[in-house]
Amino acid sequence: MPPVYAALVHYPVLDRAGRVIAAALTNLDLHDLARLGRTYGLAGIFVVTPLSDQQEFAHRIVGHWTTGPGADCNPDRRTAMQLVQVVGTIADAAAAVAAREGRRPHLTASGARAQPGALRPAAWRDRCGSSPQLLLFGTAWGLAPEVFAAADHAVEPIAGAAGYNHLSVRCAAAILIDRLLGPPG
Amino acid sequence: MPPVYAALVHYPVLDRAGRVIAAALTNLDLHDLARLGRTYGLAGIFVVTPLSDQQEFAHRIVGHWTTGPGADCNPDRRTAMQLVQVVGTIADAAAAVAAREGRRPHLTASGARAQPGALRPAAWRDRCGSSPQLLLFGTAWGLAPEVFAAADHAVEPIAGAAGYNHLSVRCAAAILIDRLLGPPG
Numbered sequence: 001m002p003p004v005y006a007a008l009v010h011y012p013v014l015d016r017a018g019r020v021i022a023a024a025l026t027n028l029d030l031h032d033l034a035r036l037g038r039t040y041g042l043a044g045i046f047v048v049t050p051l052s053d054q055q056e057f058a059h060r061i062v063g064h065w066t067t068g069p070g071a072d073c074n075p076d077r078r079t080a081m082q083l084v085q086v087v088g089t090i091a092d093a094a095a096a097v098a099a100r101e102g103r104r105p106h107l108t109a110s111g112a113r114a115q116p117g118a119l120r121p122a123a124w125r126d127r128c129g130s131s132p133q134l135l136l137f138g139t140a141w142g143l144a145p146e147v148f149a150a151a152d153h154a155v156e157p158i159a160g161a162a163g164y165n166h167l168s169v170r171c172a173a174a175i176l177i178d179r180l181l182g183p184p185g
Numbered sequence: 186m187p188p189v190y191a192a193l194v195h196y197p198v199l200d201r202a203g204r205v206i207a208a209a210l211t212n213l214d215l216h217d218l219a220r221l222g223r224t225y226g227l228a229g230i231f232v233v234t235p236l237s238d239q240q241e242f243a244h245r246i247v248g249h250w251t252t253g254p255g256a257d258c259n260p261d262r263r264t265a266m267q268l269v270q271v272v273g274t275i276a277d278a279a280a281a282v283a284a285r286e287g288r289r290p291h292l293t294a295s296g297a298r299a300q301p302g303a304l305r306p307a308a309w310r311d312r313c314g315s316s317p318q319l320l321l322f323g324t325a326w327g328l329a330p331e332v333f334a335a336a337d338h339a340v341e342p343i344a345g346a347a348g349y350n351h352l353s354v355r356c357a358a359a360i361l362i363d364r365l366l367g368p369p370g
Contacts, residue, residue, distance in 0.1 A: 028213055032353045041346030076351045159368060161226030166261045167359070168217045174356035175363045182360070183344065 002128055003043035003101055004181060006135040006173065007093045008033050010049040012144035023140035025054050030061055032170040033137075034080035040181045043132070044100075045083045046093035058086045090136065090147065097132050105134040109151035110176055111142040112165045118154040121179045127153060135180070137173045155180070187313055188228035188286055189366060191320040191358065192278045193218050195234040197329035208325035210239050215246055217355040218322075219265035225366045228317070229285075230268045231278035243271045275321065275332065282317050290319040294336035295361055296327040297350045303339040306364045312338060320365070322358045340365070 008029055011022035030047060037045045047058045064070045065081040087093045090107070097105040108124065109115070119127065136143060136151065148154055157165060158175055167175070193214055196207035215232060222230045232243045249255045250266035272278045275292070282290040293309065294300070304312065321328060321336065333339055342350060343360055352360070 026213075028211075028353070028355075032356050035352050036356055038349050039343070039345040039352055076349070079349070080351065158224070158363070160224040164223050164261070164264070166265065167220050167224055168213070168355070170213075170353070170355050171217050171221055171359035174352070174359040175367070178343070178360045178363065 001125070001181065002130050002132050004133045004135065005044045005046065005093070005097050005105065006033060006037060006042055006137060006177070007046040007048050007090060008169070009090060009136055009138050009143060009147070010047070010054065012146060013138045014141040014144055016141055018141070020144045021140060022049060022051055022054075025049065025057055026139070027061055029139065029170055030058065030084060031077070031080075033173060034084050035077075036174055036177055037083045038080040040177050042083065042177075044085060044097070046096070047084060047086045048088070048090055048093055049086070050088045055086050055088070062086070094134055097134055101132040103131055105132040106153065107134050107136060107151040108153045108155055109136045109143055109148045110155050110157075110172070111138060111148070112157050112167070112172070113142070114157060115148055115154040118156045120156055124153060124155055124180055135177070137169050139169050186310070186366065187315050187317050189318045189320065190229045190231065190278070190282050190290065191218060191222060191227055191322060191362070192231040192233050192275060193354070194275060194321055194323050194328060194332070195232070195239065197331060198323045199326040199329055201326055203326070205329045206325060207234060207236055207239075210234065210242055211324070212246055214324065214355055215243065215269060216262070216265075218358060219269050220262075221359055221362055222268045223265040225362050227268065227362075229270060229282070231281070232269060232271045233273070233275055233278055234271070235273045240271050240273070247271070279319055282319055286317040288316055290317040291338065292319050292321060292336040293338045293340055294321045294328055294333045295340050295342075295357070296323060296333070297342050297352070297357070298327070299342060300333055300339040303341045305341055309338060309340055309365055320362070322354050324354050
Protein backbone atom coordinates (compact mmCIF):
# COMPACT_ATOMS: atom_id res chain seq x y z
CA MET A 1 0.00 0.00 0.00
CA PRO A 2 1.06 3.61 -0.60
CA PRO A 3 1.22 5.98 2.41
CA VAL A 4 -2.24 6.46 3.91
CA TYR A 5 -3.26 9.51 5.97
CA ALA A 6 -6.53 10.20 7.75
CA ALA A 7 -8.29 13.47 8.56
CA LEU A 8 -10.78 14.01 11.37
CA VAL A 9 -12.89 16.75 9.83
CA HIS A 10 -14.75 19.33 11.95
CA TYR A 11 -15.63 21.59 9.00
CA PRO A 12 -17.51 21.40 6.71
CA VAL A 13 -19.81 18.90 8.45
CA LEU A 14 -23.55 18.72 8.96
CA ASP A 15 -25.57 19.32 12.09
CA ARG A 16 -28.69 17.38 13.03
CA ALA A 17 -30.81 19.55 10.73
CA GLY A 18 -28.48 19.16 7.75
CA ARG A 19 -26.91 22.61 8.00
CA VAL A 20 -23.19 23.03 7.38
CA ILE A 21 -21.34 23.80 10.61
CA ALA A 22 -17.92 23.72 12.25
CA ALA A 23 -18.19 21.08 14.99
CA ALA A 24 -16.44 21.27 18.34
CA LEU A 25 -13.50 18.97 19.05
CA THR A 26 -13.94 15.91 21.26
CA ASN A 27 -10.79 15.05 23.20
CA LEU A 28 -11.26 11.28 22.92
CA ASP A 29 -11.64 11.49 19.13
CA LEU A 30 -8.05 12.72 18.85
CA HIS A 31 -6.76 9.96 21.09
CA ASP A 32 -8.73 7.25 19.33
CA LEU A 33 -7.73 8.36 15.83
CA ALA A 34 -4.07 8.71 16.83
CA ARG A 35 -4.04 5.22 18.37
CA LEU A 36 -5.81 3.78 15.31
CA GLY A 37 -3.34 5.52 13.04
CA ARG A 38 -0.36 4.13 14.92
CA THR A 39 -1.86 0.63 15.07
CA TYR A 40 -2.59 0.46 11.34
CA GLY A 41 0.63 2.16 10.24
CA LEU A 42 -0.94 5.37 8.93
CA ALA A 43 1.54 8.04 7.83
CA GLY A 44 -0.29 10.86 9.63
CA ILE A 45 -3.53 12.08 11.19
CA PHE A 46 -4.92 15.56 10.52
CA VAL A 47 -7.29 17.36 12.81
CA VAL A 48 -9.17 19.75 10.53
CA THR A 49 -10.78 22.81 12.09
CA PRO A 50 -10.80 26.41 10.90
CA LEU A 51 -11.60 27.78 14.38
CA SER A 52 -8.53 29.22 16.07
CA ASP A 53 -9.70 28.41 19.62
CA GLN A 54 -10.33 24.82 18.57
CA GLN A 55 -6.93 24.63 16.90
CA GLU A 56 -5.42 25.90 20.14
CA PHE A 57 -7.35 23.23 22.09
CA ALA A 58 -6.07 20.52 19.72
CA HIS A 59 -2.50 21.80 20.06
CA ARG A 60 -2.83 21.70 23.86
CA ILE A 61 -4.01 18.06 23.81
CA VAL A 62 -1.33 16.96 21.37
CA GLY A 63 1.37 18.93 23.20
CA HIS A 64 0.44 17.39 26.54
CA TRP A 65 1.06 13.90 25.20
CA THR A 66 4.01 14.56 22.90
CA THR A 67 6.18 17.03 24.83
CA GLY A 68 4.27 17.70 28.07
CA PRO A 69 3.67 15.64 31.23
CA GLY A 70 1.87 12.87 29.32
CA ALA A 71 4.88 12.09 27.13
CA ASP A 72 6.92 10.46 29.90
CA CYS A 73 3.92 9.02 31.69
CA ASN A 74 2.63 7.15 28.61
CA PRO A 75 5.19 6.58 25.81
CA ASP A 76 2.68 4.52 23.78
CA ARG A 77 0.33 7.48 23.70
CA ARG A 78 3.23 9.77 22.77
CA THR A 79 4.12 7.76 19.67
CA ALA A 80 0.45 7.81 18.65
CA MET A 81 -0.06 11.53 19.27
CA GLN A 82 3.12 12.34 17.34
CA LEU A 83 1.16 11.42 14.20
CA VAL A 84 -1.30 14.27 14.73
CA GLN A 85 -1.11 17.59 12.89
CA VAL A 86 -3.63 20.41 13.24
CA VAL A 87 -4.74 22.17 10.03
CA GLY A 88 -7.44 24.65 9.03
CA THR A 89 -8.97 22.97 6.00
CA ILE A 90 -9.09 19.70 4.10
CA ALA A 91 -7.11 21.47 1.35
CA ASP A 92 -4.39 22.26 3.90
CA ALA A 93 -4.24 18.59 4.87
CA ALA A 94 -3.95 17.56 1.22
CA ALA A 95 -1.24 20.17 0.67
CA ALA A 96 0.71 18.88 3.67
CA VAL A 97 0.57 15.34 2.26
CA ALA A 98 1.64 16.57 -1.18
CA ALA A 99 4.56 18.48 0.36
CA ARG A 100 5.71 15.41 2.23
CA GLU A 101 5.08 12.74 -0.42
CA GLY A 102 5.80 14.73 -3.56
CA ARG A 103 2.38 13.84 -4.98
CA ARG A 104 -1.12 15.10 -4.40
CA PRO A 105 -3.10 12.50 -2.40
CA HIS A 106 -6.33 10.87 -3.51
CA LEU A 107 -9.13 12.01 -1.22
CA THR A 108 -11.62 9.41 -0.01
CA ALA A 109 -14.80 10.52 1.74
CA SER A 110 -16.71 8.31 4.18
CA GLY A 111 -20.09 8.57 5.81
CA ALA A 112 -23.26 6.82 6.91
CA ARG A 113 -25.32 7.66 3.83
CA ALA A 114 -25.16 5.80 0.51
CA GLN A 115 -23.17 7.65 -2.15
CA PRO A 116 -23.21 7.08 -5.89
CA GLY A 117 -20.11 5.20 -7.01
CA ALA A 118 -19.02 4.40 -3.45
CA LEU A 119 -16.33 1.73 -3.39
CA ARG A 120 -16.08 -1.52 -1.47
CA PRO A 121 -12.76 -2.07 0.34
CA ALA A 122 -11.21 -4.30 -2.34
CA ALA A 123 -12.16 -1.86 -5.11
CA TRP A 124 -10.77 1.02 -3.06
CA ARG A 125 -7.44 -0.78 -2.64
CA ASP A 126 -7.33 -1.44 -6.40
CA ARG A 127 -7.76 2.27 -7.11
CA CYS A 128 -5.01 3.40 -4.76
CA GLY A 129 -2.17 2.61 -7.13
CA SER A 130 0.96 4.25 -5.84
CA SER A 131 -0.65 7.58 -4.91
CA PRO A 132 -0.73 8.71 -1.29
CA GLN A 133 -4.20 8.43 0.19
CA LEU A 134 -6.12 10.77 2.49
CA LEU A 135 -9.17 9.29 4.23
CA LEU A 136 -11.76 11.83 5.40
CA PHE A 137 -13.92 11.17 8.47
CA GLY A 138 -16.65 13.64 9.44
CA THR A 139 -17.61 14.54 12.99
CA ALA A 140 -21.13 15.70 14.06
CA TRP A 141 -23.69 14.40 11.51
CA GLY A 142 -21.06 13.67 8.89
CA LEU A 143 -19.15 15.30 6.04
CA ALA A 144 -20.98 17.98 4.05
CA PRO A 145 -22.04 17.06 0.49
CA GLU A 146 -19.41 19.42 -0.93
CA VAL A 147 -16.71 17.15 0.55
CA PHE A 148 -18.11 14.13 -1.26
CA ALA A 149 -18.38 16.17 -4.46
CA ALA A 150 -14.73 17.22 -4.28
CA ALA A 151 -13.30 13.84 -3.19
CA ASP A 152 -11.76 11.39 -5.63
CA HIS A 153 -13.63 8.46 -4.07
CA ALA A 154 -16.25 7.57 -1.52
CA VAL A 155 -16.28 4.29 0.38
CA GLU A 156 -19.43 2.31 1.10
CA PRO A 157 -21.09 3.07 4.42
CA ILE A 158 -21.05 0.48 7.18
CA ALA A 159 -24.28 -1.45 6.70
CA GLY A 160 -26.30 -1.73 9.89
CA ALA A 161 -28.87 -4.25 11.01
CA ALA A 162 -32.42 -3.18 10.21
CA GLY A 163 -31.21 0.05 8.69
CA TYR A 164 -29.74 1.51 11.89
CA ASN A 165 -26.47 3.21 11.17
CA HIS A 166 -25.48 5.71 13.83
CA LEU A 167 -21.95 4.93 14.88
CA SER A 168 -19.60 7.37 16.55
CA VAL A 169 -16.88 8.72 14.27
CA ARG A 170 -14.43 6.85 16.52
CA CYS A 171 -16.05 3.48 15.86
CA ALA A 172 -16.82 4.17 12.20
CA ALA A 173 -13.20 5.19 11.53
CA ALA A 174 -11.96 2.07 13.34
CA ILE A 175 -14.15 -0.25 11.28
CA LEU A 176 -13.37 1.46 7.96
CA ILE A 177 -9.63 1.58 8.55
CA ASP A 178 -9.71 -2.11 9.48
CA ARG A 179 -11.74 -2.97 6.38
CA LEU A 180 -9.49 -0.94 4.07
CA LEU A 181 -6.10 -1.68 5.62
CA GLY A 182 -6.51 -4.64 7.97
CA PRO A 183 -5.81 -8.28 7.25
CA PRO A 184 -8.11 -10.12 4.82
CA GLY A 185 -11.23 -11.43 6.60
CA MET B 186 -26.16 -16.39 14.07
CA PRO B 187 -27.53 -17.01 17.56
CA PRO B 188 -28.22 -14.00 19.80
CA VAL B 189 -25.01 -12.13 20.58
CA TYR B 190 -24.52 -9.92 23.64
CA ALA B 191 -21.56 -7.79 24.63
CA ALA B 192 -20.23 -6.71 28.02
CA LEU B 193 -18.12 -3.65 28.73
CA VAL B 194 -16.16 -4.91 31.71
CA HIS B 195 -14.80 -2.55 34.41
CA TYR B 196 -13.85 -5.33 36.84
CA PRO B 197 -11.74 -7.42 36.92
CA VAL B 198 -9.40 -5.50 34.61
CA LEU B 199 -5.72 -4.58 34.79
CA ASP B 200 -4.12 -1.25 35.48
CA ARG B 201 -0.94 -0.02 33.83
CA ALA B 202 1.18 -2.04 36.28
CA GLY B 203 -0.77 -5.26 35.75
CA ARG B 204 -2.69 -5.11 39.03
CA VAL B 205 -6.37 -6.11 39.09
CA ILE B 206 -8.61 -3.07 39.56
CA ALA B 207 -12.15 -1.81 39.07
CA ALA B 208 -11.89 0.87 36.39
CA ALA B 209 -14.00 4.02 36.30
CA LEU B 210 -16.75 4.38 33.70
CA THR B 211 -16.21 6.56 30.62
CA ASN B 212 -19.44 8.13 29.40
CA LEU B 213 -18.56 7.82 25.69
CA ASP B 214 -17.81 4.10 26.07
CA LEU B 215 -21.46 3.46 26.94
CA HIS B 216 -22.68 5.49 23.98
CA ASP B 217 -20.26 3.90 21.54
CA LEU B 218 -21.01 0.33 22.65
CA ALA B 219 -24.76 0.94 22.59
CA ARG B 220 -24.59 2.40 19.08
CA LEU B 221 -22.38 -0.48 17.92
CA GLY B 222 -24.78 -2.96 19.47
CA ARG B 223 -27.75 -1.45 17.71
CA THR B 224 -25.92 -1.21 14.39
CA TYR B 225 -24.80 -4.86 14.41
CA GLY B 226 -28.05 -6.23 15.81
CA LEU B 227 -26.70 -7.32 19.20
CA ALA B 228 -29.32 -8.60 21.65
CA GLY B 229 -27.99 -6.56 24.57
CA ILE B 230 -25.07 -4.64 26.08
CA PHE B 231 -24.00 -5.09 29.70
CA VAL B 232 -22.07 -2.52 31.65
CA VAL B 233 -20.21 -4.54 34.29
CA THR B 234 -19.10 -2.75 37.45
CA PRO B 235 -19.34 -3.85 41.07
CA LEU B 236 -19.05 -0.28 42.41
CA SER B 237 -22.40 1.10 43.47
CA ASP B 238 -21.54 4.74 42.66
CA GLN B 239 -20.42 3.69 39.19
CA GLN B 240 -23.60 1.66 38.72
CA GLU B 241 -25.57 4.76 39.71
CA PHE B 242 -23.58 6.84 37.19
CA ALA B 243 -24.31 4.29 34.45
CA HIS B 244 -28.02 4.28 35.35
CA ARG B 245 -28.07 8.08 35.15
CA ILE B 246 -26.52 8.07 31.67
CA VAL B 247 -28.81 5.34 30.37
CA GLY B 248 -31.86 6.92 32.01
CA HIS B 249 -31.13 10.31 30.46
CA TRP B 250 -31.25 8.82 26.96
CA THR B 251 -34.00 6.24 27.40
CA THR B 252 -36.60 7.99 29.56
CA GLY B 253 -35.12 11.43 30.32
CA PRO B 254 -34.62 14.59 28.23
CA GLY B 255 -32.36 12.82 25.71
CA ALA B 256 -35.03 10.31 24.70
CA ASP B 257 -37.16 12.82 22.79
CA CYS B 258 -34.23 14.87 21.61
CA ASN B 259 -32.45 11.92 19.98
CA PRO B 260 -34.62 8.86 19.23
CA ASP B 261 -31.73 7.06 17.53
CA ARG B 262 -29.69 7.28 20.71
CA ARG B 263 -32.72 6.11 22.71
CA THR B 264 -33.06 2.88 20.71
CA ALA B 265 -29.34 2.25 21.18
CA MET B 266 -29.28 3.01 24.91
CA GLN B 267 -32.31 0.76 25.45
CA LEU B 268 -29.94 -2.17 24.85
CA VAL B 269 -27.87 -1.32 27.92
CA GLN B 270 -28.22 -3.09 31.26
CA VAL B 271 -26.04 -2.42 34.32
CA VAL B 272 -24.79 -5.46 36.28
CA GLY B 273 -22.28 -6.09 39.04
CA THR B 274 -20.28 -9.00 37.63
CA ILE B 275 -19.62 -10.95 34.45
CA ALA B 276 -21.48 -13.84 36.08
CA ASP B 277 -24.52 -11.59 36.52
CA ALA B 278 -24.38 -10.71 32.82
CA ALA B 279 -24.19 -14.41 31.89
CA ALA B 280 -27.09 -15.18 34.22
CA ALA B 281 -29.18 -12.42 32.65
CA VAL B 282 -28.53 -13.88 29.19
CA ALA B 283 -29.36 -17.39 30.41
CA ALA B 284 -32.62 -16.15 31.95
CA ARG B 285 -33.63 -14.47 28.72
CA GLU B 286 -32.44 -17.07 26.22
CA GLY B 287 -33.07 -20.25 28.23
CA ARG B 288 -29.43 -21.30 27.75
CA ARG B 289 -26.15 -20.33 29.32
CA PRO B 290 -24.13 -18.20 26.88
CA HIS B 291 -20.65 -18.98 25.61
CA LEU B 292 -18.24 -16.38 26.97
CA THR B 293 -15.63 -14.97 24.60
CA ALA B 294 -12.78 -12.87 25.97
CA SER B 295 -10.92 -10.28 23.90
CA GLY B 296 -7.76 -8.30 24.45
CA ALA B 297 -4.58 -6.91 23.00
CA ARG B 298 -2.29 -9.73 24.14
CA ALA B 299 -1.92 -13.09 22.38
CA GLN B 300 -3.81 -15.91 24.11
CA PRO B 301 -3.31 -19.65 23.64
CA GLY B 302 -6.06 -21.11 21.49
CA ALA B 303 -7.44 -17.71 20.47
CA LEU B 304 -9.83 -17.99 17.54
CA ARG B 305 -9.93 -16.18 14.23
CA PRO B 306 -13.33 -14.75 13.29
CA ALA B 307 -14.36 -17.61 11.00
CA ALA B 308 -13.39 -20.21 13.60
CA TRP B 309 -15.28 -18.28 16.26
CA ARG B 310 -18.42 -18.24 14.12
CA ASP B 311 -18.08 -21.99 13.56
CA ARG B 312 -17.97 -22.59 17.31
CA CYS B 313 -21.05 -20.53 18.08
CA GLY B 314 -23.54 -23.19 17.09
CA SER B 315 -26.94 -22.21 18.38
CA SER B 316 -25.79 -21.04 21.82
CA PRO B 317 -26.19 -17.42 22.83
CA GLN B 318 -22.89 -15.59 22.87
CA LEU B 319 -21.47 -13.04 25.31
CA LEU B 320 -18.48 -11.02 24.10
CA LEU B 321 -16.30 -9.53 26.85
CA PHE B 322 -14.42 -6.27 26.32
CA GLY B 323 -12.07 -4.96 29.01
CA THR B 324 -11.58 -1.29 29.89
CA ALA B 325 -8.34 0.16 31.37
CA TRP B 326 -5.39 -2.13 30.44
CA GLY B 327 -7.66 -5.03 29.52
CA LEU B 328 -9.42 -8.04 31.04
CA ALA B 329 -7.68 -9.76 33.94
CA PRO B 330 -6.17 -13.21 33.25
CA GLU B 331 -8.85 -14.87 35.37
CA VAL B 332 -11.45 -13.72 32.81
CA PHE B 333 -9.56 -15.43 30.00
CA ALA B 334 -9.18 -18.54 32.16
CA ALA B 335 -12.92 -18.72 32.83
CA ALA B 336 -14.09 -17.87 29.29
CA ASP B 337 -15.11 -20.50 26.76
CA HIS B 338 -13.13 -18.82 23.99
CA ALA B 339 -10.71 -16.03 23.28
CA VAL B 340 -10.53 -14.20 19.97
CA GLU B 341 -7.29 -13.18 18.30
CA PRO B 342 -6.06 -9.70 19.13
CA ILE B 343 -6.12 -7.02 16.47
CA ALA B 344 -2.68 -7.19 14.91
CA GLY B 345 -1.00 -3.82 14.71
CA ALA B 346 1.71 -2.50 12.44
CA ALA B 347 5.19 -2.92 13.89
CA GLY B 348 3.81 -4.47 17.05
CA TYR B 349 1.89 -1.40 18.23
CA ASN B 350 -1.46 -2.43 19.62
CA HIS B 351 -2.97 0.17 21.92
CA LEU B 352 -6.49 0.83 20.75
CA SER B 353 -9.24 2.30 22.87
CA VAL B 354 -11.84 -0.23 24.00
CA ARG B 355 -14.30 1.69 21.83
CA CYS B 356 -12.28 1.14 18.66
CA ALA B 357 -11.22 -2.41 19.54
CA ALA B 358 -14.83 -3.43 20.20
CA ALA B 359 -15.91 -1.82 16.92
CA ILE B 360 -13.29 -3.69 14.90
CA LEU B 361 -13.90 -7.03 16.62
CA ILE B 362 -17.68 -6.84 16.34
CA ASP B 363 -17.30 -5.98 12.65
CA ARG B 364 -14.88 -8.87 12.10
CA LEU B 365 -17.09 -11.36 13.97
CA LEU B 366 -20.52 -10.20 12.82
CA GLY B 367 -20.04 -7.88 9.86
CA PRO B 368 -20.27 -8.73 6.18
CA PRO B 369 -17.54 -10.92 4.68
CA GLY B 370 -14.54 -8.82 3.60
